[in-house]
Amino acid sequence: AQSVTQPDIHITVSEGASLELRCNYSYGATPYLFWYVQSPGQGLQLLLKYFSGDTLVQGIKGFEAEFKRSQSSFNLRKPSVHWSDAAEYFCAVGAHGTASKLTFGTGTRLQVTL
């Protein structure tokens, strides 16, 4: 069975600073990997996804993620954080090459200080 680990429960960064959110996965085959963002009281919005090909994936809102098979990681990065990026971020893996049966990590809550 697949699993996702987000080791950081809560991260605080200053506005303008760089950000990296960690995600490690366990899956037997080539994974489908996703990063979602959830603002308070809202649903989940897809930031980016990886299926195959280029291991550096660009997403919305200036986010990117890099798939590293050797480290079983899919870390999310942003070079300069904005106050509006404060939210909870979830990494997820899709079973059997689908997006309809996702296994989520426990999430990382990002706080941005001004």
Next chain:
Amino acid sequence: NAGVTQTPKFQVLKTGQSMTLQCAQDMNHEYMSWYRQDPGMGLRLIHYSVGAGITDQGEVPNGYNVSRSTTEDFPLRLLSAAPSQTSVYFCASTLEPGGLGTEAFFGQGTRLTVV
């Protein structure tokens, strides 16, 4: 374009009551799923459906029933609510099969409290 619509947004139930959480999508997606979100646990898959008339269990199916009579609708039923079912419930729909265009679209969630 409404996407995925969940109703109600909030609900309070007494232990033992039954209710149905509604989910509808207008994107003609074959695949639909239900997740629950609990603090510190992320989202966990309850049930999913790969098309009308076809459903299957996810990671945490106990206490929940689903059916899929149309492509658009995927209701989640709680037959006898328990306090352990207090959670935020999300419905998602996905255009499959997998590929570059695949992603799950989520509704806004239903916050359920069982007292």
